[in-house]
Amino acid sequence: MIDSHSHIYCSDFDNDRDLVIERAKQAAVRHIVLPNENLESITQVMALHRAHPTYTSVALGLHPEDVDGDFMQQLTAMRPLLNEHNPVAVGEIGIDLYWDTTWREQQMQALDIQLHWCKELQLPFIMHCRNALDEILSVMDNFGETLPQGVFHSFTGTVQEVEAVRKRGDFYFGVNGIVTFKKSNVKEILPVVGLDRLLLETDSPYLAPVPNRGKRNESANIPHIARFVAQQLGKDFDEVSTATDNNSITLFRLKIT
C-alpha cells in the first residue's frame, strides 16, 4: 500500500520518526508521499526524503492555511525550489475557508499561480479543499481544457460535489481515516468515485482511523483504511490495495519496486 499524503516530517514525529517509518514498512506500506506546507517546512520534508530517498517522494507547494499578506514573496521564493528538488506533485495547494475567510482572494490567486506551475512543470496537483469547493472550481474554470491532472485529497464532499469536480476533469480522490468515522458520509462517495480513481492516505498526524481514532496518526494505519474501503465496496483487501497503489503510481509517476 502507498500512503499518498503524510506529514510525518513535522515536529510531532521528532522523537520517533525512524520507528514510525519502520512500523509503516512492517504494515506493508511501500511508499509515502510527503506534501509540503510552507517555505520553512521544505527543510524538514527534504531532510526526511534524503534519509529515505526510495521510500518517500515529495510534493512542494504553499498550503492554503499558510497563505496570507506575503504569499507572493513566499511563492517567489518557493518556485526555484521546485526545479531544484524534483517533486512528484505541486502540493499541497487549494483553498480553506473553514476557520478564516480573511485571505479568500489571496488563496484563490495562490491556487491559480500554483496550478500554472503544474502546467509548466507537467506535474499533478494535490488539492486541499475545505468549505471552498465553489472557489476552487471557479479558479479551475480559468484553465478550461488545459487543467493539469491531480488529486482532491481528504475529500469529504457529497456525491453531487464529486460530480461537479468531475465536470472539470477525471481527477483522483484521496480517502483517509475520516471514512471510518461513524458520522462521516465519505463512504457514500466510494462507489461513485470507484476503485480506479481512489487514493489511500493518512494525512498524518491528523485524522487517525478507527480503531486508533484520536491518537496521533501515522502511515502504519493505512491498512485500517484499506480494509474499511474494501468492506464498503464489497471487494477483497488485495484488490483495493493493488488498485489504489496503481493509482498513486500512475498519478505521481512513482518509480518504486
Ligand SMILES: [Zn+2]
Ligand atoms: Zn495535508
